[in-house]
Amino acid sequence: MRAGAALRPFGPGLWLGGGGAVDVLGFRYPTRMAVIEGEDGVALWSPVAATPALVEAVAALGPVRAIVAPNHLHHLFVADWTTLAPGARLLLAPGLARKRPDLAPAEEIDDGTTMPAGLAHAVLRGNAITTEVVGFHPPSGTALFTDLLQQFPRGWHSGWRGLVARLDLMCAPEPTVPRKFRVATRDRAAMRAGLDTVRAWPVERVAMAHGTPVPMDGAALIDRAFRWLGP
Template sequence: MTKPTGYEPLHVLKPVDRDIWIVDGPSVKFYGLPFPTRMVVVRLAGGGLWLHSPVQPDAKILYALAELGAIQHLIAPNWLHFTYLTAWKHLFPKAQTWVAPGVVSRAGKKDQPLHVDHHLKSEAPPDWADEIDQMIFAGSRVHREAVFFHRASRTLILTDLIENFESGKMPAWSAPLLKCAGVKDPDGKAPIDLRWTFRKNRAQARASAEALLAWHPERVIMAHGRWYEQGGEAELRRAFRWALG
């Protein structure tokens, strides 16, 4: 039986704006903490579906997605978010898999099978360039996350560059750890260990953070915790103050 995450109902399409939804998935254990998971679904102009950080597949969400359109693209946005990519590719063999830098190496170290069709770069491919901007957030040799901006809805799509855990939806004992890591709502940001990996290349991190701000997002969605339904640009300035200086 799936343990509560605080973001129920799970495996359900939740509208963000026209042609963009989130799907909250089950929690996964990381550093001993239950991390709630979240997928973003975009319906492209041609009707195909673009799935960012796919959550554990479930019959309920598979049926709902079938009502929306054909799944065309499966996105593994960083080296920590590829776990279910192979399962989705098995279910939808015609879908194209796209992986961020570091994913292949990480999968190899974990001896986890991974089918890769394409590698994500700092420019969006023709498949979605007319609708979604993208870049690789620079400055870390370890964490090279692909970030996306859905232009029509002005929604920035991140994964771990901001984590924003709500105390009421996490174990009580975790509150001091979350605060120490810098990922406790309402002041969520990249966790301290991730920020540390940017220490030698702060200029690159700053340039990347400024590029995110230049998109002027109204919303910011991330994989873990409360996402920002409005005031996205202000939340970015707050969360990336460690990079902006």
């Protein structure tokens, strides 16, 4: 199928759509969602603002059958999409249902959850900021991250914010794990257990909510980004 201009293909059956920037603790974050084609519709991964152009582009691919919020920070636009697709299956990262009890009925994702549209997944636990669900789309070889991998363009933040962004590794030469998430990883064994699942996938590409998608050598990028975690 073909989508509108608000979505761009990133491999067979996988589309990416950018949203506007959101403010978090004084910092502007660009946003991005993934749209995954299934047999009878599409799944939305970390949905961004439901602009008319994006809603139209998604509708061109098929009805929304599932909506995934992959960590408990990525929930701002979920309710809008559930209103647009009231019959869609709603899957929430661990902890998000307690934060947003209004997002119901919903399923909390665990290791044994059957994901929509043929996605594989890994739950990366052990971080005090958030537990993140990382997805994998086999037809395109794409790993889907939200916050654990980030890369802001140089100059995106200025002044003291720019200094903090550099110190936090938010604008490193390639996507990596921000320093705050490294420091907040209190249980490294739990994080490594989830990452072992990610490393077992045949990853070719990497897409993230806050950074330029990586079209090749994705597995090597992930290894470099998490080298601080140890083997």
